[in-house]
Amino acid sequence: MKTLQQMGEHAAIAALTANLKAVGDDCAVLPMNETHDMVLTSDPLIENVHFTSETTPEQIGHKAICRVLSDFAAMGAEPQYLLVNVVAPPEQNFQTLEKIYAEFSNLWKKYGAEVVGGDLAQGPVLELHVFGVGRVPKGTALLRSGAQPGDLIYVTGPLGGAQQSGKQFTFEPRLDWGNALRESGVVTSMMDISDGLATDLRHILKASGVGAELDGSLIPCNGTLEQALYDGEDFELLFTAPPVATFPSLGTDCICIGRVTGDAERLLLDGAPLAAKAFEHFKS
Amino acid sequence: MKTLQQMGEHAAIAALTANLKAVGDDCAVLPMNETHDMVLTSDPLIENVHFTSETTPEQIGHKAICRVLSDFAAMGAEPQYLLVNVVAPPEQNFQTLEKIYAEFSNLWKKYGAEVVGGDLAQGPVLELHVFGVGRVPKGTALLRSGAQPGDLIYVTGPLGGAQQSGKQFTFEPRLDWGNALRESGVVTSMMDISDGLATDLRHILKASGVGAELDGSLIPCNGTLEQALYDGEDFELLFTAPPVATFPSLGTDCICIGRVTGDAERLLLDGAPLAAKAFEHFKS
Numbered sequence: 001m002k003t004l005q006q007m008g009e010h011a012a013i014a015a016l017t018a019n020l021k022a023v024g025d026d027c028a029v030l031p032m033n034e035t036h037d038m039v040l041t042s043d044p045l046i047e048n049v050h051f052t053s054e055t056t057p058e059q060i061g062h063k064a065i066c067r068v069l070s071d072f073a074a075m076g077a078e079p080q081y082l083l084v085n086v087v088a089p090p091e092q093n094f095q096t097l098e099k100i101y102a103e104f105s106n107l108w109k110k111y112g113a114e115v116v117g118g119d120l121a122q123g124p125v126l127e128l129h130v131f132g133v134g135r136v137p138k139g140t141a142l143l144r145s146g147a148q149p150g151d152l153i154y155v156t157g158p159l160g161g162a163q164q165s166g167k168q169f170t171f172e173p174r175l176d177w178g179n180a181l182r183e184s185g186v187v188t189s190m191m192d193i194s195d196g197l198a199t200d201l202r203h204i205l206k207a208s209g210v211g212a213e214l215d216g217s218l219i220p221c222n223g224t225l226e227q228a229l230y231d232g233e234d235f236e237l238l239f240t241a242p243p244v245a246t247f248p249s250l251g252t253d254c255i256c257i258g259r260v261t262g263d264a265e266r267l268l269l270d271g272a273p274l275a276a277k278a279f280e281h282f283k284s
Numbered sequence: 285m286k287t288l289q290q291m292g293e294h295a296a297i298a299a300l301t302a303n304l305k306a307v308g309d310d311c312a313v314l315p316m317n318e319t320h321d322m323v324l325t326s327d328p329l330i331e332n333v334h335f336t337s338e339t340t341p342e343q344i345g346h347k348a349i350c351r352v353l354s355d356f357a358a359m360g361a362e363p364q365y366l367l368v369n370v371v372a373p374p375e376q377n378f379q380t381l382e383k384i385y386a387e388f389s390n391l392w393k394k395y396g397a398e399v400v401g402g403d404l405a406q407g408p409v410l411e412l413h414v415f416g417v418g419r420v421p422k423g424t425a426l427l428r429s430g431a432q433p434g435d436l437i438y439v440t441g442p443l444g445g446a447q448q449s450g451k452q453f454t455f456e457p458r459l460d461w462g463n464a465l466r467e468s469g470v471v472t473s474m475m476d477i478s479d480g481l482a483t484d485l486r487h488i489l490k491a492s493g494v495g496a497e498l499d500g501s502l503i504p505c506n507g508t509l510e511q512a513l514y515d516g517e518d519f520e521l522l523f524t525a526p527p528v529a530t531f532p533s534l535g536t537d538c539i540c541i542g543r544v545t546g547d548a549e550r551l552l553l554d555g556a557p558l559a560a561k562a563f564e565h566f567k568s
Contacts, residue, residue: 005374012378013404016385028400030365033317042367042415044405081314083326085413090289090566101300116312120297121328122565124408129369131326131415281406282374
């Protein structure tokens with residue numbers, strides 16, 4: 001009998017969801033009303049996995065909510081409502097929770113996503129499970145599956161070093177970019193970078209049945225190229241669009257880092273195959 | 285600085301949500317489209333708190349999903365979509381998760397609530413966090429706040445002993461009852477019994493600004509009256525309606541157990557004040 005450690009996160013999720021509705025984009029997209037689709041997503045934030053005892057309550061609250069908001073950005077969607085399940089041990093300092101909830105209020109004012117419910121239960125470590133409901137104009141959600149050979153590949157900002165720099169706790173979810181890119185009508189696929197460029201781009205390649213060639217000299221790096229490829233938790237948007245596309249400029253430009261090929265699921269960096277070795281839950 | 289153990293679950297939730305949108309019913313009710321409101325809820329299921337190492341995967345899956353479905357029943361709402369965050373240690377046996385997900389599929393076929401997403405992350409014990417989205421015809425969701433002096437108090441089935449009998453893992457969420465009671469148009473307040481009749485009825489009294497007199501001889505018991513009042517995890521519906529009301533009969537009848545009074549938040553059993561002592565997370 002296999003353990004999760006032997007399987008790894010991605011194989012386990014694939015096996016568990018094989019009989020359920022297609023799962024794979026940053027959010028599930030479902031019918032809502034005449035004008036909009038509903039988008040749903042959830043993300044856990046767990047002590048000693050996603051943060052440590054050194055992390056401040058404001059940082060914990062920020063990361064918990066903004067990971068979910070980044071999922072909405074990745075679909076070009078607008079977040080509306082959030083529910084939060086808090087798990088904590090009996091000895092949990094209550095003031096920490098108050099500060100986390102104060103950050104929820106700050107983020108509500110900033111991004112319009114309101115916490116409307118949730119639960120509080122006892123468990124061994126502090127955890128926040130954030131569930132989000134949002135919307136997107138009907139049929140316009142940006143998926144991972146639309147990349148075409150010949151498209152160019154873009155990111156919305158520099159990658160790498162988010163753990164060391166603290167960006168993992170302070171990043172801005174790219175909601176404005178997501179919305180503007182969806183409205184531009186030229187983007188063929190999109191997702192956010194949480195597990196690292198090398199891993200996340202593979203999700204687009206698999207969903208779209210295409211390959212990609214990255215140009216290392218074009219990839220914007222916070223630190224080394226290795227870090228930009230594998231560190232993760234950048235929460236920048238990664239997307240594809242035809243070469244002739246022009247994008248909105250939100251104070252800065254989208255950065256082209258390579259192109260889509262017809263060579264299914266083959267990922268090259270400067271002409272050589274790129275190794276997959278990003279962080280994966282359970283894999284030791 | 286206070287800990288959660290010193291505050292208790294209910295005081296902690298009240299303090300944390302004081303600055304957020306009104307939280308207090310089994311589900312949050314929000315605008316969705318011209319004909320329906322959206323209802324949202326979430327429930328955690330945590331090893332050594334809500335189940336033990338003796339609990340079977342089928343029971344774990346059943347309780348995780350059906351607690352959420354019971355929340356929908358309590359609003360008279362229809363469940364639509366579910367997301368599940370699974371937390372597990374690296375040594376988690378994968379077959380257990382497969383059996384839990386097989387139960388999700390069984391429940392989808394039975395109740396129409398489909399798992400459309402979620403996440404899998406590493407943590408110290410097995411946990412399932414289930415988030416649900418449902419709908420209810422606009423303006424018809426049954427809240428806790430509508431009970432009126434003179435109303436009678438009803439439950440949909442016998443109470444008590446759900447931990448010992450195993451009903452906590454096999455109960456039927458009262459979706460048919462919830463829907464029929466909402467359609468009857470006579471119910472003034474409703475919720476489901478998760479923490480025990482004595483505790484949960486107080487939520488209705490507080491939300492409605494009323495009191496109640498229970499008749500111990502009328503309360504349907506699995507075991508002793510004490511158990512019916514305090515055990516919890518019955519997941520029967522508790523509701524109020526005017527004395528002249530007639531209800532749909534779904535193979536069995538609703539059981540009248542007392543009446544609503546104008547004596548704000550005063551709860552009597554056979555004429556004497558009833559002690560509050562149900563299970564509460566964190567309280568030792």
